[in-house]
Amino acid sequence: MTEALLAVRDHRDREAFGRLFDHFAPRLKAMMLAGGLRDGSAEDVVQDVMFSVWHKAAQFDPHRANASAWIYGIARNRRIDLARRKPMPQPDELYEPESLEPDAAQVLAMQEEAGHLAEALGRLAPEQAEALRAAYFEELSHSRISEMTGMPLGTIKSRIRLGLERLRHELARIAP
Numbered sequence: 001m002t003e004a005l006l007a008v009r010d011h012r013d014r015e016a017f018g019r020l021f022d023h024f025a026p027r028l029k030a031m032m033l034a035g036g037l038r039d040g041s042a043e044d045v046v047q048d049v050m051f052s053v054w055h056k057a058a059q060f061d062p063h064r065a066n067a068s069a070w071i072y073g074i075a076r077n078r079r080i081d082l083a084r085r086k087p088m089p090q091p092d093e094l095y096e097p098e099s100l101e102p103d104a105a106q107v108l109a110m111q112e113e114a115g116h117l118a119e120a121l122g123r124l125a126p127e128q129a130e131a132l133r134a135a136y137f138e139e140l141s142h143s144r145i146s147e148m149t150g151m152p153l154g155t156i157k158s159r160i161r162l163g164l165e166r167l168r169h170e171l172a173r174i175a176p
Contacts, residue, residue, distance in 0.1 A: 005067040009057040020067070021050050028075050035079050045082060049075045120170035128163030135160050 001023060007016035025046050032042035052074050060070055102110070121129050134145045142160065146153040 001067040002062050005053070005057060005060055005070070006062065008054065009060050012057075017054055020053065020071075024053075024068070024071055025050060028071075031072070031075060032079060037079075037082075041082075045075070045078055049078050052078070116171060116174045119174055120167050123170050124163055124166055128159050128166065131156055131159040132163045132167065 001020060004013075004016040004019045007013035008020065028046045028049055029042050032045050033039070037045060049071070053071055056074070060067070065073070121132065124132070131145060134140045134148070135142065140148070142156050143153055145151075146156045149156070
């Protein structure tokens with residue numbers, strides 16, 4: 001490829017430039033894609049690099065570098081220039097609530113919901129209510145509840161499932 005670049009440099013040989021383009025364009029595009037550019041941007045950079053090769057061929061010195069190193073150097077510099085022009089991403093502004101303390105309406109709503117829940121739990125079979133309290137209020141695993149009560153794991157799971165089902169119906173009846 002050095003001979004083709006010398007032909008472009010010394011004689012402005014279009015055929016030699018065509019060979020350079022055919023050889024380097026796909027490789028440069030792959031290099032740009034690997035560097036994070038998307039397809040359209042990568043092609044634009046390749047076109048720009050090859051345009052520079054044509055116009056700067058007079059600067060090529062085969063004693064300092066071979067053709068591929070010289071062309072890849074131009075491409076690398078073009079990629080760096082492009083990255084520098086891209087604005088730095090700004091962090092998103094975080095929404096900060098005015099206060100983490102609930103207001104009076106929230107407190108009343110939570111108290112009302114807690115009352116409804118206590119009333120609904122009171123209407124469940126005692127074994128279902130106990131299983132639900134252990135699982136959701138005390139955050140115990142089903143197997144731990146089974147160990148503590150001496151009941152089979154399947155029984156505990158059934159009580160929790162049936163209790164949740166009944167609890168949903170009770171809450172729907174109590175709270176509008």
